[in-house]
Amino acid sequence: MRLAILWLVCVLYLVAGRAHIVNPEPFLTITPNWVAVPDGVIFWTGIAEILGAIALLQPFSLRLRKAAAIGLALYALCVWPANFNHMLIDMARDDGGWGLAYHVPRLMAQPVLIWATLWAGELIRWPFGRKSRH
Numbered sequence: 001m002r003l004a005i006l007w008l009v010c011v012l013y014l015v016a017g018r019a020h021i022v023n024p025e026p027f028l029t030i031t032p033n034w035v036a037v038p039d040g041v042i043f044w045t046g047i048a049e050i051l052g053a054i055a056l057l058q059p060f061s062l063r064l065r066k067a068a069a070i071g072l073a074l075y076a077l078c079v080w081p082a083n084f085n086h087m088l089i090d091m092a093r094d095d096g097g098w099g100l101a102y103h104v105p106r107l108m109a110q111p112v113l114i115w116a117t118l119w120a121g122e123l124i125r126w127p128f129g130r131k132s133r134h
Contacts (some may be wrong), residue, residue: 001128006057006120009113013053013072020046030086048075056121069121073114080110 020027024042031038052075055068083106090097118124 002120002122005116009072009116009120010053010057012113013049013056017046017049017053020049027082030082030089032081032085045075045079056117062122066121066123069117069123073117073121076110076114076117080107083107083110 020042024039024046027042028038031042035041048071052068052072055064056072058064083103087100087103087107090099090103115124119126119128
C-alpha cells in the first residue's frame with residue numbers, strides 16, 4: 001500500500017510541478033496579493049515539486065526520501081492559503097466559479113496530501129503502524 005501511495009503522491013507532484021512551469025496563469029490568479037514576485041514563486045514552486053517528487057521516489061537514500069517528504073508536506077501546508085484564496089475569488093464571482101462542490105473537497109484534500117506524503121516518506125506510521133499493548 002505504501003508503494004501505491006508513494007507513486008500517487010509523486011505523480012501528483014510531478015504533474016502539478018509541470019503545470020506550474022508550463023502554464024503558470026491559473027496559479028497566478030489564485031496567488032494571494034501579499035506574495036512577492038508571484039511569477040518567480042510559481043516557477044520555483046514547480047521546480048521544487050518536481051525535484052521533491054524525484055527525491056521522494058528515489059530508492060537509494062532513506063534520508064533524502066524523508067527530507068523530500070518533509071519539504072513537500074511543508075510546501076503543501078504553505079500553499080493551502082492559495083487554495084482558500086481561490087475559493088474566495090470564485091465565491092465572489094457572479095457565476096460562483098468552480099463552486100463549493102469543488103472547493104470544499106479540495107480544501108479537505110490538502111491535509112490528506114500532507115499525511116500521504118509523510119507516510120509515503122516513512123516519517124509516520126499512523127494509522128497503519130503497530131498498536132501498543134497498554
